[in-house]
Every structure is written in C-alpha cells, then in structure tokens.
Amino acid sequence: MVCAACGGSRMKALRPGVARIREELEALTGTPVAAVWGPAPRGRPGGAAGGGGDGAGVDGGPGASVPGTSVVVGTEAVLHRTGGADAVAFLDFDAELLAPRLRAGEEALALLARAARLVRRAPGDPPGGRGRGRVLVQTRLPHHDVLEAAGAADPGLLAAAEREVREALDLPPVSAMALVSGPSADAYGEALRRAASPAVAVRGPVDGVWSVRAPDHRALGDLLASVPRPPGRLRVAVDPVRA
Numbered sequence: 328m329v330c331a332a333c334g335g336s337r338m339k340a341l342r343p344g345v346a347r348i349r350e351e352l353e354a355l356t357g358t359p360v361a362a363v364w365g366p367a368p369r370g371r372p373g374g375a376a377g378g379g380g381d382g383a384g385v386d387g388g389p390g391a392s393v394p395g396t397s398v399v400v401g402t403e404a405v406l407h408r409t410g411g412a413d414a415v416a417f418l419d420f421d422a423e424l425l426a427p428r429l430r431a432g433e434e435a436l437a438l439l440a441r442a443a444r445l446v447r448r449a450p451g452d453p454p455g456g457r458g459r460g461r462v463l464v465q466t467r468l469p470h471h472d473v474l475e476a477a478g479a480a481d482p483g484l485l486a487a488a489e490r491e492v493r494e495a496l497d498l499p500p501v502s503a504m505a506l507v508s509g510p511s512a513d514a515y516g517e518a519l520r521r522a523a524s525p526a527v528a529v530r531g532p533v534d535g536v537w538s539v540r541a542p543d544h545r546a547l548g549d550l551l552a553s554v555p556r557p558p559g560r561l562r563v564a565v566d567p568v569r570a
Contacts, residue, residue, distance in 0.1 A: 342419060349400050356398055363401030363408055406441045415442035416463040424471050429498060430568055432473050432485055439477040497540060499566045503547040506567050507537040511559035518554045
C-alpha cells in the first residue's frame with residue numbers, strides 16, 4: 328500500500344483509545360463516564376473494579392462503577408459487564424466488519440446480538456416485551472451482510488452470503504484447512520509439501536506460517552499423520568477460528 332498524498336508505505340490505523348473517548352464523552356455529556364476494558368477481575372464477576380491489575384477494570388474517577396454510571400464506554404468487555412442499557416453505540420464498526428479473519432462476520436454479528444440483549448433489558452421495559460432501547464452502529468457499509476442480518480434478526484442471511492464466499496475461496500466448512508506455525512514449522516511444512524497428494528495444497532511460509540488445504544478432514548488428517556513431527560515446538564491449528 329502506498330499513500331496517494333505523500334508516497335509513504337508505512338501505514339497505521341489511527342483510532343482513539345478507551346481513555347481518550349471517555350474524556351471526550353464526559354466533556355460532551357457533562358456527566359461522569361466510566362470506562363471498561365479487559366475481563367472481569369476474579370472474585371468480582373460482572374462487577375466493577377478499580378483500575379489496574381491484569382489490564383482489567385473500570386475507570387471513571389473515584390468511586391466510579393458500571394451499575395451506578397449513566398454512560399459507559401469500553402471494549403467488548405462492557406457488553407459482558409453491564410446488565411442493561413437504553414442504547415448501545417458501536418464506534419467505527421467497520422474495523423469488525425472488515426477484520427482480516429475467517430470468522431469476522433460471525434464475530435461482528437455476535438457483538439450486535441449481545442448489544443440487542445442489553446437494550447431489551449433497559450430500565451422500565453416490561454418483562455418479556457420488546458425493548459425501547461436502540462443499537463447504533465457507526466459504519467460506511469450500511470448494506471453489509473452482517474448489518475442486514477442483524478436488522479432482519481435473521482442470521483441465515485449472513486450464513487448464505489458467507490457460504491458463497493467460502494465456496495469461491497475454498498475455505499472451511501467447504502474444505503478442511505490447517506495452519507502450521509512455530510520454530511519447527513518450516514521443516515514440517517517442507518515435509519508436508521513433499522508428501523501431499525495433488526488434491527492437497529501446501530503453501531507457505533508467509534510470516535512463518537504454512538497453510539494446508541484439503542478437500543475434507545480425512546485427507547487433511549491422513550497427510551498430517553503420515554509426516555513425522557520434527558524436533559522442536561510446533562503448532563497445528565485445524566480450521567482455526569482466526570485464520
């Protein structure tokens with residue numbers, strides 16, 4: 328990638344962190360804003376904690392806590408540590424929609440589903456009824472398959488679109504795939520390439536990672552089992568979640 332303005336090739340995604348957004352929201356709303364990040368601390372499931380400690384906690388000034396704060400900003404952790412909300416807003420949701428991961432669409436839809444559960448439990452809503460809350464998404468892709476599926480409450484819309492893409496790219500579940508990494512990956516990858524049948528593609532290495540694609544899991548398993556493991560550390564991830 329090359330910048331059209333300056334010709335530079337070193338790109339970096341610039342985005343404000345949780346602390347900066349908390350400060351700006353606090354200035355805009357004129358009310359204390361809590362910030363949540365990381366997993367819930369041990370011994371305090373679902374509760375608030377002071378800042379620090381394993382990179383997890385709540386920050387919003389002295390005595391700040393999620394249950395008693397009207398505005399909360401944070402990472403995905405906030406969706407798991409808040410009981411209900413009048414509204415949930417996702418900033419720059421395109422980072423999730425366009426993430427270079429095999430299951431980026433599924434993970435993005437899961438975030439929206441979690442947010443929808445929170446707004447259905449907004450204060451004052453009747454039990455079991457339709458919530459008055461709203462889920463807001465900041466995006467440049469309003470017609471993305473994930474958003475269409477969320478708006479229609481039909482995950483099948485995303486599944487159908489994802490299947491077309493995976494069939495075109497020969498990705499799981501249409502095929503079987505394994506990623507091989509670790510200090511011994513090169514030796515193992517070369518051996519896999521020599522032993523592979525024409526139906527199995529062994530490619531790499533790319534950044535130290537080899538990919539193995541087979542028409543089904545039996546063919547993949549037979550190849551992996553037929554090649555002796557070299558000495559040293561080796562990691563073989565079959566149908567990896569984050570490919």
